[in-house]
Amino acid sequence: MIELQNVSKSYNKGRVKAVDDLTLTVRPGEIFGFLGPNGAGKTTTIKLIVGLLRPDAGTILVDGIDNRRNPVAAKAVTTYVPDTPAIYERLTGLEYLNFIGDVYGVPKADRLRRIEKWLEIFELAEAVAAPIQSYSHGMRQKIVLIAALLPAPKVMILDEPMVGLDARSAHHMKAMMRTHCDGGGTLFFSTHIMEVAEKLCDRIGIIHKGRLIAHGTMEELRARDREDQSLEKIFLELTER
Numbered sequence: 001m002i003e004l005q006n007v008s009k010s011y012n013k014g015r016v017k018a019v020d021d022l023t024l025t026v027r028p029g030e031i032f033g034f035l036g037p038n039g040a041g042k043t044t045t046i047k048l049i050v051g052l053l054r055p056d057a058g059t060i061l062v063d064g065i066d067n068r069r070n071p072v073a074a075k076a077v078t079t080y081v082p083d084t085p086a087i088y089e090r091l092t093g094l095e096y097l098n099f100i101g102d103v104y105g106v107p108k109a110d111r112l113r114r115i116e117k118w119l120e121i122f123e124l125a126e127a128v129a130a131p132i133q134s135y136s137h138g139m140r141q142k143i144v145l146i147a148a149l150l151p152a153p154k155v156m157i158l159d160e161p162m163v164g165l166d167a168r169s170a171h172h173m174k175a176m177m178r179t180h181c182d183g184g185g186t187l188f189f190s191t192h193i194m195e196v197a198e199k200l201c202d203r204i205g206i207i208h209k210g211r212l213i214a215h216g217t218m219e220e221l222r223a224r225d226r227e228d229q230s231l232e233k234i235f236l237e238l239t240e241r
Contacts, residue, residue, distance in 0.1 A: 001186035002062055008021055019055075021057075024212060029185070035194075036239070041207050043083060051075060055068075076104070092132065100150055118150070127139060142165070145173065156188070157188050202217065
């Protein structure tokens with residue numbers, strides 16, 4: 001569902017290698033957790049997948065679509081939640097959701113049903129008529145998540161989706177992620193919360209200094225001498241080398 005082949009991206013005229021020859025496949029029906037220290041290349045990789053950045057080299061396929069040759073088609077099957085909610089603050093929450101529904105061509109009946117469902121789950125129904133500029137950080141995160149769920153996409157790309165969410169909303173978010181993938185969708189997300197990644201992800205990738213240094217299931221990451229180790233210990237061991 002997501003395939004990166006020998007993808008590289010540099011900044012500062014090539015002096016800073018943010019992503020270095022990254023090859024990675026995320027399968028349909030899979031929750032893939034993407035971990036790494038600050039500055040390791042996580043957000044750059046995500047922006048490359050969703051088409052906000054162009055790679056210096058390599059190919060990225062989303063649902064079999066080359067996101068460089070057919071960017072609109074790739075975006076049509078993908079929704080994206082950035083690490084910092086960037087939304088139109090002068091719109092109300094409902095206006096913003098309807099705007100997203102129009103962009104993705106969500107039919108009116110489906111749109112109304114999904115909006116009502118997710119507003120109730122994320123406890124945002126009473127605030128949806130207010131301007132987004134009046135929202136707290138957590139409320140903004142919720143409205144962006146609802147907007148990402150609204151088109152019922154094949155592929156969801158989430159950059160630190162739990163940041164700013166209260167415990168109840170985080171619980172609903174994790175349940176949604178599992179349901180999305182159990183229905184055949186694909187979910188790729190970055191996080192610094194090791195416990196969430198360990199319990200939720202089907203497979204995990206660890207990036208460090210732009211290179212993928214490990215990936216696989218928890219059982220595969222624990223192979224050899226790490227049988228009883230937590231993901232946190234494995235992560236620290238690999239990124240300290």
